[in-house]
Amino acid sequence: MSLWPVYTGSGEPHDGIEQLPPPPPWRAFDGGPVLPPPPAGGGTASPDRAHRARTYRATPECVQLVNAALYLRRPLLVTGPPGSGKSSLAYAVARELGLGPVLRWNITSRSTLHDGLYQYDPLSRLYAAGRAHGAGVPDGVDRAGIGDHLRLGPLGTALLPYARPRALLIDEIDKSDLDLPNDLLNVLEEGQYEIPELVRIARHTPTAALLPDGADGTAEPVTVEHGRVRCRAFPFVVLTSNGEREFPPAFLRRCVALRLRQPHGEHLEEIVRAHLGEPDAYAHELIDRFLQRGSGGELATDQLLNALYLTGAAGLTASSRDDLAALLMPYLSADAGGAAADQGSDAAF
CATH class of the missing domain: 1.10.8 (Helicase, Ruva Protein; domain 3)
Incomplete structure (x- = not known):
């Protein structure tokens, strides 16, 4: 039985996300193998962000539109003046619904889609390959161990095939280059992306173990097959904007829009x-x-x-x-x- 609203704005953690109904047919995803959800905790290990999540007070309009984004599996575009609680909303929803640590992508004028999906260091891999060749590793083997030189970004991690949605905060999207909103369209619409460096070696190295965003050196890596990542539970994506620029109509059409105002x-x-x-x-x-x-x-x-x-x-x-x-x-x-x-x-x- 489905539940409305899943997000209540009460600030009390619960398992309502398990009662989220199936997505609309045009927003269904089937990525795999399915990954277990990360530990719920407070949605973040940072004490200040945990406090913001715990003390956030949502308006009725905010509760309704957060639930619309969750049900429709659409990004939530949150605009409003500074200090109106735009970024805190992502932490509050993650805490109440047990979505695990919030994945955060802080946007600058130099940010690109590639930055959000993954980071790759080809020079360190080339050096590692040379050392492996000197050690007698046979041809046809991934001497460089590409997983050691490639790490998923916040957007790339959010689109992994988790059993329940992850929370992703794309903060201050209006600071981005003009092309970034359009570049995001296909990834957020399709819920998937490719890592070309892994696709090229998929014939002889079909899987790669990569660390997700936010993981330390002791964390378990995730397995990416044939260089392709496709989500199963579409993430709860919050894009914040101070309203300093206009976005393309195609981008706006794919978002649920929430306008926050200063509280009174x-x-x-x-x-x-x-x-x-x-x-x-x-x-x-x-x-x-x-x-x-x-x-x-x-x-x-x-x-x-x-x-x-x-x-x-x-x-x-x-x-x-x-x-x-x-x-x-x-x-x-x-x-x-x-x-x-x-x-x-x-x-x-």
């Missing part, structure tokens, strides 16, 4: 409560001032959290707390800051 009212208080406990009288006052100040320009929720933490922990006088809070919450746009300054006391603490 009770939602903002829930976030504060999750991070710092029940707000006191001064915290409520500072939240109100944050909301009023935010009407004059762009602010981020983590600016408020920083101000609340410091003003509560530093033992300051009332006037000093106000001065510090104002300094910790500058506008994120110079234009907004100038406009707010022109408004005088309307935006001032």
